[in-house]
Amino acid sequence: MEFPPHSGYHWQGQSPFFEGWYVRLLLPHSGESFAFMYSIENPAGARHYSGGAVQILGPATETKANQDDQLIWRIFPSVKKFWASPHHFALGHWGKHTGNNPARPLPSDEFFALVKEGYQIYQNQHQGQITNGDRHCRWQFTVEPEITWGNPQRFPRATAGWLSFFPMFDPGWQILFAQGRGHGWLEWQGEQYEFDHALVYAEKNWGHSFPSRWFWLQANHFPQHPGLSVTAAGGERIVLGRPEEVALIGVHHQGNxxxxxxxxxxxxxxxxPWGSWQLKASNDRYWVTLSATTEGKGSLVHTPTAQGLQLNCRDTTRGHLHLQLGAICKDLIVETITDTAGLEVGGIPLPSV
Structure with a gap:
């Protein structure tokens, strides 16, 4: 399958600059999710917060009053130990490693012997391990993309359209695949997970910094409608130096x-500010409504800003989502719910919950 536009690394010497990748792995039988967030900031190395990070949001193993899930994260300050392909969805960053190995793609059977802390995504293989205090995560799985962005019968499309190929929008945004299948294993907080045909979602952002405020939701696990996926986001982006409020919804269903x-x-x-996402949209042929809620407090995660990584985003992977999609003046196409929606709000300052 062809990867969509913007799959490659975008840095060409810009400063300030960030690029971030989000990969969500969902185990359909249990509904448990693991969200991997990778980022690099100011790769030229000219600022005090230059470097990279990996964050993993996974199931809580202990009860905490302020979060639904648990976050394990590490900062890798050396930009020289980061690598990424300018053409493909491939990247890696070493924290602790054996010897003086340069930052480069490693054969999968050598990765864990050489990299004691770090990650790589290479040839559809996702590998890594990090430790933060007494928290530990180790993973290895392959992903088979099934649905990227756009009509499955055509070439994958840029999420923000053809104008995204010009330096107009800040930040840029691309859905890498709305649905894929993951095969492999993961160790999380001492628990071992092995999976086959887990659901996978991936996207990326790049530019000067995240928006000043935004919202996002995503779901691809609807038990009554296999293959159905939805992604929606909105917020304030910069277009040719001016702020603009914008939102987008994309739904894949039965090959359309x-x-x-x-x-x-x-x-x-x-x-x-937290707890409710209500969206309505229409065009000359179709309409959609999305109603999402959560009673949990979510989990705080970091996002890139002009001042470096900030804890200014609240997430849950356990949101309730009600989706309705229909044709104008015709019957309803699909109506369904899920309790495994990813829901998010972010910005500075982030409202307290």
């Missing part, structure tokens, strides 16, 4: 792609 947003219809939304 339904897109709503700039150039593809109108969207209205009401998103609370």
């Amino acid at each position: 792609f339904y897109e709503f947003g700039p150039g593809h219809g109108t969207i209205t939304w009401q998103v609370a």
